[in-house]
Amino acid sequence: MVVENHVSLQPFNTFGIAARAHRLVRVRSEDDVRALVRHPDWRARETFILGGGSNIVLTGDVRALVLKVELRGRRLLHEDARGWLVEAAAGENWHAFVQWTLEQGWPGLENLALIPGTVGAAPVQNIGAYGVELQDRFHSLDAIDLDTGEPLTLRHEHCAFGYRDSVFKHERAGARGMGLKGRALITRVRFWLPRRWRPQLDYQDLQRKVAETGVAEPTPQQVAQWVCEIRRAKLPDPAVLGNAGSFFKNPTVTPEQCADIIGRDPKLVHYSLPDGRIKLAAGWLIDACGWKGKTVGRAGVYEKQALVLVNRGGREQPCTGGEVMTLARLIQTSVYERFGIRLEPEPVVV
Incomplete structure (x- = not known):
């Protein structure tokens, strides 16, 4: 177990925001986690689990004990006439894992290509793109309870997956299930990739x-x-222009609400969902309010996609998390005043 003090987190968040961890532990094995739980100086401390840093906004130095997940490894667990069961460690790069599965001839994750972050963070967010969500391919995962050091194995029905949501985003006493936010550190994730494949091209x-x-x-x-x-x-490359990808979730409304908005804005971009609700394109709503290309301090709205907030200050003079959240709140207010829609941020604000 590697423990570091006063560590810069700027290289570990794709927004490129300058902040520090008072103490950071590099988790490279399950034994590291168990040793941490047993250690009398650390077991009672608040923790913050950090994967690829692609879905966070740091608003200051992090006083919680930062657990930087760096577990590696990927393998085929099972193959039969129906498909393939594939496993990857939580610290593996998500896009590299998708590429690897395709190189092996195991399709199913292609619509999720180039999503930033790590394999372990993917179920937390229930990542999704172009008609496919992680829950569609998810089989199970292993984790360690940070309270007890005991291993956990969770299948699909335990994870309470929703739109960019899961049991890992809710406190223990929350409304969704048992709540594992900050309590479970994911170590391995398994995916079932059916042999009977067809392309998902609806978007x-x-x-x-x-x-x-x-x-x-x-x-x-x-x-x-x-x-x-x-x-x-x-979308901008985070290595060139800091960002956290799509900053707001696409809101869902009733058909009546959608019809009301279309009556005022006929060009509204929207999609019908299987349950009868309508998903609205958050980027279109933001763009319609005139935010594309606008800047507040050193935080801005990407000129090619209004759904993405970016770091205009670069690595030398980066925007602050406060500037990002000020811009986000201004956008939320603007969209609500025009459309009556409340936008919900995707990233975790720390």
Whole structure:
């Protein structure tokens, strides 16, 4: 177990915000976690679990004990006529893991290509893109209870997956299940990839790729390539322009609410959901309020995609978490005043 004091977290968050951890532990094995739980100086301390740092906004130095998850490894656990059961350690890079599965001939994760972050963080957020969510491919995961040091194995029904939501985002006394926020450190995640595969091409951007290329039945690798091209065209590279990806969740409304907004704004971008509700494109709502390209302090709205907030100050003079949240609140107020819709941020604010 590697313990470091007064560690800069700027390299560990994709927004590039300058902040420090008073103490950081690099978790490279399950034994590291158990040793931490047993240690009398640390077991009672508040902890903050840090994966790839792609979904956080740091508003100051972190006084909680930061657990930097760096477990590595990936393997095929089982194969049969129905599909493949694949496992990856929590510290593995998500996109690299997706690429690896495709290289092995195991399709199913291609629509989730190029999403930043780590494998262990993926179930926490129930990441999703272009018609596929992690819960659609999830089998089970292993974790360690930070209160007791005991191992946990959770299957799909235990994780309370929702839209960018899971049991790992809720406190123990919360409304959703048992609540594992800050209590469980995920160590390994398993995915079931069915052998009977078909491309998920329902989203407009992918339909446009089909029309442009004339390829009506793309391979998994082609779908992954299209997804990467679409994401690179819309989203800035965090290594060049700091950001946390999509900053707001796409809100859902009733058909009546949607019809009311369309009556005033006929160009509203929206999608019908299986349960009858309507999902609205948060980026369109923000853009309609005139925020694209605007800046508050050194935090700004990306000029190519209004759903993304960016660090205009770079690494040398980065924006602060306070500037990011001030901008976010101004956007929320603007969208609510025009559309009556409350936007909910995706990143975790620390």
